[in-house]
Amino acid sequence: MNTQEAIIEAAIALFNLKGYQGTSIRDIASRAKVNPANISYYFKNKQGLLEECLIYFFEPYLSFLEEETQKLENDSGQLCLIRAIKKVMYFQSKHYQLARFVWREITIDTQTSREMISLYLMKEQYFYSKMIQAASKENKTPLSISMIVIQLKGMLMMPYINNLYVREVWGMIPQEPYFAEKYFNVIKSWLLVLLGSEEQNTSPTIKKLPV
The missing domain is CATH 1.10.10.60 (Homeodomain-like)
Known part of the structure; x- marks a missing residue:
């Protein structure tokens, strides 16, 4: 280091x-x-360090979403979306303290958080929207894309903002590798039902990601 x-x-x-x-x-x-x-x-100064910490999180985070969005030409929207979510889940679990700090910081209305929303979170919204829209068309399921993005984003943030509640309900903490796997499967099942997928029990295989 x-x-x-x-x-x-x-x-x-x-x-x-x-x-x-x-x-x-x-x-x-x-x-x-x-x-x-x-x-x-x-x-x-400390402000510059704060901004660097946020960049340290968002650059790799958004690279996962961009990578899967670019694969929409060859792969289904559903598969790209599920792969992207799994990558995000493992990344956040591996970098638990960073994810916890970033998502808490973003919820505070400051000049820095407004700049991050403008710079990074609008890109995040775009990538998720593209993948959800593609999956919706494939399954012929009319959906409110923006509402699903909001719900999905809330689910991905929740364990890091309310980690004590997650520990109380599940008896696990978000930095544990098996938490990422379990929580990913919960989100995947929710998405498949929402998308009206006919393959809920035989959904595309997602390779296990390195922890």
């Missing part, structure tokens, strides 16, 4: 533990075992 990565990892952990406002540059430097000047050098 290089210096920049160490700083980002330390910031994510502390932002989760103490909140963004309650975390100082000195706290982050101490946890990352670097000089505070390194943070100024790489990120300018």
